[in-house]
Structure formats: structure tokens, C-alpha cells
Amino acid sequence: MHAQSTLRLVCFQLLVLGYAVQGVLFDFHVIDTLQNAQDGSRVCKALMYDGFAVLNSPESYNHALRISQALRKKKRIGMYVGLTYNSETDVIVWSDGTLPASDSPWAGKIGNPKFGFIRSAGALNLDNGFERRMALCGNHSKLPTETRGVTFLDQRPADVTSVLSVVKLGSYLECVLVCGQDHRCRTAEFQSGRRACTLLGPGGNSGLVASAGSRTFVREAFL
Structure with missing residues (x-):
């Protein structure tokens, strides 16, 4: 059986193998009064x-x-988030300019694609923004805030189909940090002999296989 441990990275501070250090989490604020998107x-x-x-x-x-x-369940209504449709480029983007990940939890068929919201059940959708909903406020910092996942020792990704990047780094924890800075990263493998960190996106591999000297970080998935 291969060793496995949980790893949580919070603002450059670490929780590894049970040793916890507190850090700052996401700066979000729920507006529970109902209003349209604008x-x-x-x-x-x-x-x-x-x-x-x-x-x-x-x-x-x-x-x-x-x-x-609790509020979504009580009110049975969703909340607006920073996702919009850009008619000029014909793409859906987050307010900081990043694209939604391919494994984002969409709620079936998208309606009028203009303003994004989380439905009461928890999945993403878009509509014209006229509906009165709650809202989730936030700041658009591109600094890493929190990364969660599981560490697998002496294992590497199997059947790799696409690679986001390969970088030379000094340690496994640096590799995890780089993964956490890229919202597209889902798996990060660090090969100690080569000091190489390989980042994979959603669906970039089929699982893990034994590989001496490799450490692989599998990031938390969308709920």
C-alpha cells in the first residue's frame, strides 16, 4: 500500500501530516437581500x-x-457570482479575466448567457440578470489563498494526455504552491531526482501508478 497524506496550503502556510498553521482564507461576503445582477x-x-x-x-x-x-436552502434561491458572457469575444469569463475550468459544475443547459449565478442546488448557470437573487461579493486578487488536496508518495500520474507546464523546482512543497497558483491545475507531480514539477489540468491523467521517487499532489475537486 502506498503512503498517502492530506495537504492544505493556505497563503504560503502549510498543513502537512497533521501540523497546522493558521492563515487567511477567501474574502467573500454573502448579500442575503435579493436584487438583480446590476x-x-x-x-x-x-x-x-x-x-x-x-x-x-x-x-x-x-x-x-x-x-x-444555509441561506440557499432556506430561501430556495441562488446567488450571483462574478461570471459574465463577453459578447465581443463570445466567451464566458470570470471577472478577473480567467476562463471557467473545463470541470466546472454547470447545471445542464445554459439559459440566456449574460450574468452568472450559483443555483440553489449549488451548480453554475447564466441568465439575463433580471431575476432577484442573493449575491456573493469578493475581491479579485490573483494571489493564492488556499489549496487543498492529497499527497501520494511514490506514485505518478498515469496515461497523461495533456500537460500545463513543467518547471524546475527545489522541493515538493514548491511544486504544490505552483499548482495552487494556477486555477487550472488539478494534479502536480514532483520527481525528486530531476527536480521537475509537472502540472496537469482537468482530465490530464487517468489515475496513478507506482513510481519510486515521485510525489503527486491531487487537488480537491469541485463539489
């Missing part, structure tokens, strides 16, 4: 946020679900 955005900015929250990583999305779960 009014909700104005409320967020009046509270000194950049606007609606960007949820482009599994950790940020899952944190948003957790802090809004």
Missing part, C-alpha cells in the same frame, strides 16, 4: 469589494458553497 454588483462595490466573487478554483467554489449553504 444592483447586486453595486451593493458589493459599496461594501468596498471589487464586485461579485471569482470562483475559478475548486477551493474557492467549494468555500462559497459552504458559507452560503
Whole structure:
């Protein structure tokens, strides 16, 4: 049986093999009063946020679900987030300019693609923004805030189909940090002999196989 441990990276501070250090988590704020998308955005900015929250990583999305779960269940209504449709480029983007990940939890067929929101059940969708909903405010910092996942010792990704990048680094923890800085990263393998860190995106491998000297970080998935 291969060794396995949990690893949680918070603002360059680490929780490894049970040793915990506190750090700053995501700066989100739920507006529980109901308003349309434009009014909700104005409320967020009046509270000194950049606007609606960007949820482009599994950790940020899952944190948003957790802090809004009780309200979404009680009100049976969703909340606006920082996802919009750009008619000029014909793409859906987060407010910080990043694209939604291919494994983002969409709720079936997308409606009128203009303003993004999380449905009461927890999946993403878009509509015209006229519906009155709650809102999730946030700042659009591109600094890493929190990365969660599991470490597998002496194992590497199997059947790799696509690689985001390969970089030379001094340690496994640096490799995990680089993965956490890229919202697309889902798996990071560090080969100690070569000091090589390989980052894979969603669906970039089929699983793990034994490989002496490799450490692989498998990131938390979207809920």
C-alpha cells in the first residue's frame, strides 16, 4: 500500500501530516437581500469589494458553497457570482479575466448567457440578470489563498494526455504552491531526482501508478 497524506496550503502556510498553521482564507461576503445582477454588483462595490466573487478554483467554489449553504436552502434561491458572457469575444469569463475550468459544475443547459449565478442546488448557470437573487461579493486578487488536496508518495500520474507546464523546482512543497497558483491545475507531480514539477489540468491523467521517487499532489475537486 502506498503512503498517502492530506495537504492544505493556505497563503504560503502549510498543513502537512497533521501540523497546522493558521492563515487567511477567501474574502467573500454573502448579500442575503435579493436584487438583480446590476444592483447586486453595486451593493458589493459599496461594501468596498471589487464586485461579485471569482470562483475559478475548486477551493474557492467549494468555500462559497459552504458559507452560503444555509441561506440557499432556506430561501430556495441562488446567488450571483462574478461570471459574465463577453459578447465581443463570445466567451464566458470570470471577472478577473480567467476562463471557467473545463470541470466546472454547470447545471445542464445554459439559459440566456449574460450574468452568472450559483443555483440553489449549488451548480453554475447564466441568465439575463433580471431575476432577484442573493449575491456573493469578493475581491479579485490573483494571489493564492488556499489549496487543498492529497499527497501520494511514490506514485505518478498515469496515461497523461495533456500537460500545463513543467518547471524546475527545489522541493515538493514548491511544486504544490505552483499548482495552487494556477486555477487550472488539478494534479502536480514532483520527481525528486530531476527536480521537475509537472502540472496537469482537468482530465490530464487517468489515475496513478507506482513510481519510486515521485510525489503527486491531487487537488480537491469541485463539489
